[in-house]
Amino acid sequence: MRCRECGSEHEPARLSVCPECLGPLDAFYDYREVDWSEASLSRRPRSIWRYRELLPLLDPRKAVDLGAGFTPLRRADRLAKELGLEELYLKDDTVNPTYSFKDRPASVAVSKAMELGYGVVGCASTGNLAAATAAHSAKAGLPCYVFIPKGIEGTKVSQAIAYGARIIRVSGTYDEANAAASRAAERFGWALVNINVRPYYVEGSKSLAFEVCEQLGWEAPDHVIVPIGSGALLNAIAKGFGELRDLGLIEGRGPKISGAQGLGCSPVVDAFKSGRDYIEPVEAPNTIAKSLAIGDPGDGIYALRRIRDSGGRAEAASDAEIAEAIRLLGRTEGLFAEPAGAVTVAALKKLIAAGAVGRDERVVCYITGNGLKAPDAVAPSEADITDIGHDLEISAAEISGVGDWRR
Ligand SMILES: Cc1ncc(COP(=O)(O)O)c(C=O)c1O
Ligand SMILES: [Zn+2]
Known part of the structure; x- marks a missing residue:
């Protein structure tokens, strides 16, 4: 492990921050061991564990693997046409074992917690990580x-309960839940995946960069759009592209990385737009992208730097814009995303309008969570339903306009 602030190096032990300066720690590897030739990869699992040399487990055979990752990269021509792009892909992480990208970091963190000898795991969560951690802990028997x-x-709480987790609810924001979790971890010696196992946890999400490049025949896209909550996901994806570049597996400087948040909780977007190099926390987050409602994002500052270094942008979308993006994605591509997933499509639309995404760029939107987790975002309105009561003969007037609405 290497400290992101002071550069000191440490053994991969029970470490949550740099013991010297309390800075964040990043995993690094013996990159000479990586063999990602087609012959080698074709024999590996179709999950994040196919990239085992760059995941922080000493013995990858002991991974807690529910099959997270290796999700489809869908070419989205109908959506591209609607947005005015030539080449657009959706990285469809709605089909993970617990239906969000969080299975990637949870699989790595629960595996690492076992390797480090912890007997209890947990997390602080805006919803999706709760389900992902609970499922992987069930598989591990912890x-x-x-x-x-x-x-x-x-729905997300029900998922975690079904997987056998104990729910501890705080009467406040995510930031308060996170503080309570930190105290409990210290007091009881638990492994909380996104707190004291965080340096290992974040590594799981890098696979979202590896897979996209593998699926494009080891080419990088020009531009990727990533949702931001704590900023860990965006930061990890950027690290992943950087590792592929260092390994010579992709050419060029890597994609521009743009970040997306909900307008009611957009501390990273606000910092980007006002040219600040620090994050001003949001006291009372309020957005339908509840999974992204983190007022004081732990990796916000690093996500901000990654966006700027890559030449990307940051954009926020209102509740109405996010709800419209969910329907747009659904009716053009047959993909149902939760608000935190579709926020990338809403942001992309605005970035294209602002000229920040070129029409000839090869773009990848990360769709990180399934719509069935938050169905209220598309609660049916009068306009969606033709109510025919008990009169089973449908008149032409009743279906007039049908066929237009789909476009
Ligand atoms: C569906 C979804 N997308 C994106 C994110 C953002 O991830 P991060 O908090 O690592 O920035 C989350 C976080 O909970 C999420 O649940
Ligand atoms: Zn340090």
Whole structure:
């Protein structure tokens, strides 16, 4: 492990931050061991564990693997046409084992917690990580405690309960749930995947860069759009592209990386747009992208730097714009995303309008969570339903306009 601030190096032990300066730690590897030739990869699992040389487990055979990752990269021609792009892809992480990208970091973190000899795992969560950690802890046979704020989607809590987790709910924001979780980890010696196992946890999400390049025949896209909550995901994807470049597996400087947030909680976008190099926390987040409602993002500052270094942008979308993007994605490509997933499509639309994404760029939108987790975002309105009561003969007037609405 290497400290991102002071550069000191440490053994991959029970470390959550740099013991010398309290800075964040990044994993690094013996890059000479990497053999990602077609012959080698074709014999590997179709999950994040196919990239085992760049995942922080000493013995990858002991990975807790529910099959996270290796999700489809879908070419999205109908959506591209609607947005005015030539080449657009959707990285469809809605089909992971617990239906969000969080299975990637949870698989790595629960595996690492076992390797480090922890007997209890858990997390602080805006919803998706709760389900992902609970499922992987079930597979590992470890008890699991998840700390959640008030007001997150009931579906996500139900998922975590079904996987056998104990829910600990704080009457406040995510940031408060996170603080409570940190104290519990210290007091009881638990492995909380996104807190004291964070340096290992974040490594799981890098696979979102590896897979996209493998699926494009080891070419990098020109531009990727990534949702931001804590900023860990965007930062990890950037690290992944950087590792591929260092390994010579992709050419050029790597894609521009743009970040997307909900307008009611957009501390990283605000910092980007006002040219600041620090994050001003949002006191009371309010967005339908509840998974992204983190007022004081732990990796926000690093996500901001990654965006700027890559030549990308940051954009926020209102609740209405996100809801419209969910429907746009659904009706053009047959893909149902939750608000935190579709926010990338909403942001992309605005970035194209602003000229920040070129029409000839090869673009990848990360769709990180499944719409069935937050169905209220497309609660049916009068306009969606033709109610025919008990009169089973449909008149022409009743279906007039049908066929237009799909476009
Ligand atoms: C569906 C979804 N997308 C994106 C994110 C953002 O990830 P991060 O908090 O690592 O920035 C989250 C976080 O919970 C999420 O649930
Ligand atoms: Zn340090």
